[in-house]
Amino acid sequence: MSILEVKDLRKTFGSVVAVDRISFTVEEGEIFTIIGPNGAGKTTTLEMIEGLQAPDQGEISIKGMGWKRDGEKIKQIIGVQPQTSALFDKLTVYENLDVFSSFYHKTRPVPEIIELINLQDHRNKWVQNLSGGQKQRLAIGLALVNDPDILFFDEPTTGLDPQARINIWDIILKLKELGKTVILTTHYMEEAEKLSDRVCIVDQGRVVALDTPKKLIDQLSKEREIQLAFTDPAQNEAMAALIKTLPKVSNANVEENRVHVWTERPEETLYHLFQYTAENHIEVEQVSIKDLSLEDVFIALTGKEWRD
Amino acid sequence: MRQLMKLFEAELKSTLREKAVWFWLIFFPVILFVIFTVIIGGANEESDFEAKVVTVIEKPSQAADQLNAILHDIDVFKWAEDEPVSLETARELVKDRKVDAAIVLPAGNESEKVVLLMNKEKENSATAQALSGILARVLEEMNYRLANATPTFALATEYLSSGGNQIKFVDFLMTGMLALGLAQSGLFGQMGLVEYRRNGLQKRLMLTPIKMHLFGIGHIMVHLILGVIQVIVITLIGVLLFKVNLNIDFLAFIIVFAVGVIAFNAMGYMLASFSKTQESYSGLANIASFLMMFISGVFFDVAMLPDYIRPVSNVIPLTYFVSGIRDSMVYGLGVTHAPFWINIAVLAAWGLAAFIIGTMFSKRRT
Numbered sequence: 001m002s003i004l005e006v007k008d009l010r011k012t013f014g015s016v017v018a019v020d021r022i023s024f025t026v027e028e029g030e031i032f033t034i035i036g037p038n039g040a041g042k043t044t045t046l047e048m049i050e051g052l053q054a055p056d057q058g059e060i061s062i063k064g065m066g067w068k069r070d071g072e073k074i075k076q077i078i079g080v081q082p083q084t085s086a087l088f089d090k091l092t093v094y095e096n097l098d099v100f101s102s103f104y105h106k107t108r109p110v111p112e113i114i115e116l117i118n119l120q121d122h123r124n125k126w127v128q129n130l131s132g133g134q135k136q137r138l139a140i141g142l143a144l145v146n147d148p149d150i151l152f153f154d155e156p157t158t159g160l161d162p163q164a165r166i167n168i169w170d171i172i173l174k175l176k177e178l179g180k181t182v183i184l185t186t187h188y189m190e191e192a193e194k195l196s197d198r199v200c201i202v203d204q205g206r207v208v209a210l211d212t213p214k215k216l217i218d219q220l221s222k223e224r225e226i227q228l229a230f231t232d233p234a235q236n237e238a239m240a241a242l243i244k245t246l247p248k249v250s251n252a253n254v255e256e257n258r259v260h261v262w263t264e265r266p267e268e269t270l271y272h273l274f275q276y277t278a279e280n281h282i283e284v285e286q287v288s289i290k291d292l293s294l295e296d297v298f299i300a301l302t303g304k305e306w307r308d
Numbered sequence: 309m310r311q312l313m314k315l316f317e318a319e320l321k322s323t324l325r326e327k328a329v330w331f332w333l334i335f336f337p338v339i340l341f342v343i344f345t346v347i348i349g350g351a352n353e354e355s356d357f358e359a360k361v362v363t364v365i366e367k368p369s370q371a372a373d374q375l376n377a378i379l380h381d382i383d384v385f386k387w388a389e390d391e392p393v394s395l396e397t398a399r400e401l402v403k404d405r406k407v408d409a410a411i412v413l414p415a416g417n418e419s420e421k422v423v424l425l426m427n428k429e430k431e432n433s434a435t436a437q438a439l440s441g442i443l444a445r446v447l448e449e450m451n452y453r454l455a456n457a458t459p460t461f462a463l464a465t466e467y468l469s470s471g472g473n474q475i476k477f478v479d480f481l482m483t484g485m486l487a488l489g490l491a492q493s494g495l496f497g498q499m500g501l502v503e504y505r506r507n508g509l510q511k512r513l514m515l516t517p518i519k520m521h522l523f524g525i526g527h528i529m530v531h532l533i534l535g536v537i538q539v540i541v542i543t544l545i546g547v548l549l550f551k552v553n554l555n556i557d558f559l560a561f562i563i564v565f566a567v568g569v570i571a572f573n574a575m576g577y578m579l580a581s582f583s584k585t586q587e588s589y590s591g592l593a594n595i596a597s598f599l600m601m602f603i604s605g606v607f608f609d610v611a612m613l614p615d616y617i618r619p620v621s622n623v624i625p626l627t628y629f630v631s632g633i634r635d636s637m638v639y640g641l642g643v644t645h646a647p648f649w650i651n652i653a654v655l656a657a658w659g660l661a662a663f664i665i666g667t668m669f670s671k672r673r674t
Contacts, residue, residue, distance in 0.1 A: 050515060051515075052511065052514065052515065072517055075515070075516060075517040076517055080512075080515045082508055082511060082512055082515070083508075084507065084508040086504075086507050086508035086509035086510075086511065086512040087509065087512075088318055088322050088509070089322070090321065090322040090325040090326060091318055091321055091322060095318065095321065098314070099314050099315065099317075099318040100516065102310055102311050102314035102315075103311060103516040103517055103518045104516070104517060126325075142512075
């Protein structure tokens with residue numbers, strides 16, 4: 001049985017439809033990411049699942065329980081890190097965790113959580129003196145006090161610097177190792193790709209795609225882009241012309257001192273290219289095959305430019 | 309219970325670690341109290357009133373001796389010369405300002421007047437008014453007794469010194485300031501709630517199994533503690549610095565204190581529920597507090613207010629809180645005193661109404 005089932009969820013604010021018949025299921029132990037631009041309805045969807053907002057329509061089932069009948073039970077088994085980190089600013093890291101622990105029947109020891117979120121050196125610091133990344137880690141820690149089965153993280157890395165972001169990713173991956181189910185929203189494609197088992201792309205309140213990151217990318221056109229830099233840039237134009245004649249290549253041109261090649265089979269194209277360069281003693285300085293990313297998936301599916 | 313204690317602990321720590329709380333809830337009322345006591349208290353301090361006087365008896369007589377004896381029993385008179393002096397000497401003493409006044413006693417003829425000799429500079433002073441007032445009363449007593457043929461001087465003395473049992477102005481002021489301080493900390497003390505709603509902590513707590521009313525109870529408990537600190541600090545300053553006399557009925561005081569603090573917290577909660585930002589909340593709290601401050605008998609008795617303000621003064625909660633605190637702290641009036649229950653009832657009604665309205669508005673917001 002799925003640990004979370006969401007069916008036909010709908011929420012309107014006045015005439016604005018924030019969430020328009022969203023459905024998905026999440027399996028136990030999965031990291032499930034909801035991704036989409038600002039205003040796509042990610043947070044509203046999450047808040048309905050967390051019981052903060054009542055949906056206008058649709059059903060939510062968490063471990064077979066619904067909010068109306070089993071609200072109190074659900075609260076005991078979920079952990080939430082809301083988008084704006086809200087903490088007792090004048091309390092220390094330890095005190096914050098301790099207060100929140102007291103709210104639950106089942107708890108994970110506070111020192112264990114402090115270790116998990118890597119705040120051992122700051123346990124007696126007031127929250128107001130923590131950095132943004134440390135606060136965010138503590139917010140995640142607060143979601144862990146009841147050792148929950150399902151975790152909801154709403155944009156846990158928004159506004160953090162790259163190092164702080166990586167620290168959070170480490171925590172999320174550790175939680176997956178512990179067997180937790182994590183439902184995550186983000187508007188960083190890279191994050192979704194790195195962490196998620198499955199990605200749900202939403203736009204304007206609707207699910208536009210839902211699958212593993214790899215499958216989503218594989219659905220895209222089969223053409224890949226190769227970039228080449230030659231030791232002698234004077235050869236670029238000649239090489240581009242030659243590459244166009246190689247098998248499977250659909251196009252090649254020169255841009256910014258590099259030769260860009262589009263091909264259906266990069267390995268085959270490169271094999272032929274390197275044969276030629278070896279025979280003719282042409283030195284290749286750099287080769288790269290450009291990865292397709294979720295960003296390309298988003299652009300392909302919505303026809304919109306992706307903006308962070 | 310454990311949840312409540314943890315929440316209480318968290319709230320208490322958060323509150324006490326906030327410097328602004330110490331300033332507004334403790335130092336500000338104390339400073340206000342000291343300033344007001346020094347300014348108003350100093351000018352009105354009747355029991356500190358003293359006048360240096362001499363009596364003049366030109367022709368000794370029984371009536372003059374009797375009057376002289378009565379005057380010597382009045383506490384506020386300090387005698388430059390214990391024995392009556394001549395008119396000549398008295399004039400010199402007054403001119404040189406060695407004494408505030410010389411009282412010239414008549415020689416026995418009933419129609420003759422008692423003359424108060426004072427320096428011209430003091431013509432319009434409080435001393436002049438007080439002296440002539442006291443003297444007029446003494447003479448009235450004297451006339452009454454002379455008409456009755458059997459004068460009892462001891463009774464006259466008691467009548468005159470009974471002023472010493474009245475409460476002093478500082479007693480009045482201190483209890484008023486204490487009630488005001490407690491009321492203000494209730495009205496202004498809900499800043500945290502507005503902040504919690506703004507920064508999302510309220511939302512975060514709603515995600516946990518905790519009942520929000522526990523959070524409210526924890527909050528009230530913290531304010532009761534802060535109230536106790538205020539009571540202790542202000543009372544100590546009053547007693548040690550300004551020689552305030554207390555006559556406390558502890559049971560009545562504790563009830564008035566608790567009901568009042570909770571009621572004013574509820575009013576603050578209502579104002580907080582109206583406000584989106586801390587600025588608008590503090591604006592509302594300021595308006596509420598200023599409207600009440602001057603017409604609730606904090607600084608002077610409500611009886612001194614103009615007639616058209618009285619009805620307002622009669623409905624606002626601070627009036628009843630001030631009177632409840634004052635009755636139980638300086639008049640020693642207990643729970644058997646009928647106005648006690650009126651004070652409690654009005655405060656409780658305000659608190660309850662504010663709580664219900666506040667809850668209605670809070671619900672609509674979330």
